[in-house]
Amino acid sequence: MASALGLVMAYLILAVGWTLIGLAMLVINLYLMYDGLMAWA
Secondary structure, eight states: HHHHHHHHHHHHHHHHHHHHHHHHHHHHOOOHHHHHHHHHO
């Protein structure tokens, strides 16, 4: 039972980590795109 709980915890930590990385990349891309538009304006 303990090993199953450990696997679930590890999976949740990885899922949250990848979600945060994805959100960070999305924010960075949006910021760069906005920055580029402001440079053109």
